[in-house]
Amino acid sequence: MLNYIWLALMVIAIIVGAINGRIEEVTKAAVENASTAVDISLGLIGIMALWLGVMKIAEKGGIIQILSRAIRPIARFLFPRIPKDHPAIGAMLMNIIANWLGLGNAATPLGLKAMEELQTLNKSKDTATNAMVVFLALNTASITIIPMTVIAVRAKLGSANPFEIISTAVFASTCATIAAVTAAKLMQKPRVIRRSDPDLTDRGRKKGEEDA
Amino acid sequence: MLDSLSTAAAIDTINQVVQTATGGSESLFVIIMKGFSNYAIPFLLLVIPILGFAKKVKVYEAFVDGAKEGFHVAVRIIPYLVAILVAIGMFRASGAMDFFVKLLSPLTNLVGMPAETLPVALMRPLSGSGTLGLVTELMNQFGPDSFIGRLASTMFGSTETTFYVLAVYFGSVGIRRTRHAVAAGLIGDITGLLVAVLICRVVFL
Structure with a gap:
């Protein structure tokens, strides 16, 4: 699906850009965003190193395993194929808590640590497992209890109560999370998607077969 | 829902009381929240190494061992993020967004969404800063x-920047075949945005 969306974005951009006479801006955006992407990635090195270091201590001290055990019932429902008390569960829990608290800087490294743990259980290293898709669904619709950035903007623009959007935002993002996770769970079932499940068929998959 | 609404109302009252009492611009709630975000990270940086030490982990060695992965992870993300951000950047620069706003604007009335907020909805999964x-x-x-x-x-x-999250998370472990992740993420986005319209109409209109 990402193949189609990615291609569509670029094709639409170039056609519409040409019609609008904005083709130069399109070119400029392509070049600029390519280096922005590198800046963002490299900018992660320090913070990644910090949290991966802390997480290694937490892992060796058994703290992540304790967290994994604490949410066993929920984990068994969301991620039935992950062995119980696997460190992936603890890492995912820490990522989700960091997201809820709006600790964006910590949330990404913790999430990437969780992905690394999930990848150790993956039989087909270039293909997402069901557990990964559910975890991504939790993250792409992430609940933030205090969306500080937008509150700060509201305060700056003279809002009488910058915080009044907290309850509406939490409600909307909770619904988004439930919908995304339900969708991820339901979409595991159809044959088209099951066919590419690394847990079921890591052998005999044709190369270059389209992902659904 | 009722709970969070009454919490918001309570916060509102606290804000007003504190503001009139102190005459300052920072309410008690802001002070608590700031204190909370200021101390959350130091708390983790304190508790995890101490717990590790208590469990006889060689904390310094473990930290360095984990941290050395940071560089590789960051570098591994680069191609995925370049692909996504270039496509999104081109799309935004072309003015194609206006076209989609026009295309979808008849639908906004149906769900009670003010036409002015449609670009926000369309931009949300693509770009956080945008x-x-x-x-x-x-x-x-x-x-x-x-x-x-x-x-x-x-x-x-109401939702996160889906395409950025997908690129970074899958990129960090080299996953190219994302299967139904994009669809699930977008279903979450659409739900979040529609529910946002609905709940705001209930609460604020």
Whole structure:
């Protein structure tokens, strides 16, 4: 699906850009965003190193395993194929808590640590497992209890109560999370998607077969 | 829902009381929240190494061992993020967004969404900073306490930047075949944005 969306974005951009006479801006955006992407990635090195270091201590001290055990019932429902008390569960829990608290800087490294743990259980290293898709669904619709950035903007623009959007935002993002996770769970079932499940068929998959 | 609404109302009252009492611009709630975010990270940086040490982990060695992965992870993300951000950047620069706004605008009335907030909804899964820019513009134009201002703020907080998250998370472990992840993420986005309209109409209109 990402193949189609990615291609569509670029094709639409170039056609519409040409019609609008904005083709130069399109070119400029392509070049600029390519280096922005590198800046963002490299900018992660320090913070990644910090949290991966802390997480290694937490892992060796058994703290992540304790967290994994604490949410066993929920984990068994969301991620039935992950062995119980696997460190992936603890890492995912820490990522989700960091997201809820709006600790964006910590949330990404913790999430990437969780992905690394999930990848150790993956039989087909270039293909997402069901557990990964559910975890991504939790993250792409992430609940933030205090969306500080937008509150700060509201305060700056003279809002009488910058915080009044907290309850509406939490409600909307909770619904988004439930919908995304339900969708991820339901979409595991159809044959088209099951066919590419690394847990079921890591052998005999044709190369270059389209992902659904 | 009732709970969070009454919490918001309570916070509102606290804000007003504290503001009138102190005459200052920082309410008690802001002070608590700031203290909370200021101490959350130091708390983890204190508790995890101490617990590790208590469990006889060689904390310094473990830290360095984990940290050395940071560079590789960051570098591994680069191609995925370049692919996504270039496509999104081109799309935004071409003015194609206006075209989609026009295309979808008949639908906004159906769900009770003010036409002005449609660009926010379309931008949300693509770009976090882009969305924040649009939300700021709308609040500047209509005021942060207008219905449009409140709805735009709620939309911003209702979901994450799906394509960025997908690129970074899958990129970090080299996953190219994302299967149904994009679809699940977008279903979450659409739900979050529609629910934002609905709940804002209930609460603020």
